[in-house]
Amino acid sequence: MGLSNLGIFHTVIGIIAIISAIISLIKSGKINLDTLAGKIYFYFTLISSLTALGLSSVKGVNPGHILALLIVMLISVAYILYVRKKGNNGYRLIENFFLSFSFFLSLIPTVNETFSRVPVGNPIASGPKDPIIGTTILFIFVLFIIGSILQFRKQKRINKNYITP
Template identity: 30%
Template sequence: MLNLSSFGAFHTLIALVAVACGIVALVRHGTLGTRTGSGLAYVLLTVATSVTGLFIFRHGGFGPPHALAIMTLVALAIGFGAERRAGRSGPAAYVAALAYLITLFFHLIPGLTETGTRLPLGSPAFTGPEDPMLKLCVGIGFAVYLVGAAWQVARLRHARQTPLGAPIS
């Protein structure tokens, strides 16, 4: 029906659950990371999504989706390393927040591409990865990432100015 292998369906399911956990972490805690249950689930499921994505060759050999999976793993490693060095604030806290947040944007790219080139059935929204409308949607997603990144930076700046023990908004 959607031209998905069993492995592709498994990979997609992991990705969808990862994104849901990421959204929950952002809404509940204002950030992504391994210090909350939903954030940890997001990170682990995003690792699983990236690793499984490396074994999918729908369009032949190694290509942009594989490069994106590697970039995601690198961003997660940077975020994890920075998170371990960060206290409540400081440069490492900014690096961790922005590295984890870019991975949520990275989920958007194959999500839009694969969904939009398959649905609606019989008349997909996008003709392929180079469709101008798809590129516009990804560009809008990047703009949303930039707004979220600015919000993360502002939130962390506010946390630096908040006395220890005071709640962070």
């Protein structure tokens, strides 16, 4: 596979973040920063995104670095909203969307790298332009849109019934 020590660390941390997000989505219908799975997603995604900045097959800044910085920005704003804007209100809509969008964005390089490397010696895809990668990302994007709509509707119902303390 040809991964550096940083690449191996980044991959393991990233896999844990993705699993945590999936667990949180299944249990809460969103990436819930009140839960252990949500907290693991936040911290491990932060670490994974920052370590991605040290990984590159080409010199200089590349689209992967920009994506990593965007993910850091999204989860950071979501965390600030979570900490500073308590209660079920409009800020939860933004928090939910930013965390879900960061998860979707994290899956783009995950799909590309996984399909381009696995199985070892005979990978599923030949590279980022392989149609199977595009089709898979499109499918994940459709799931993201559907999930975001469902989260928005659920949060709006919660907000409507919330009594401010």
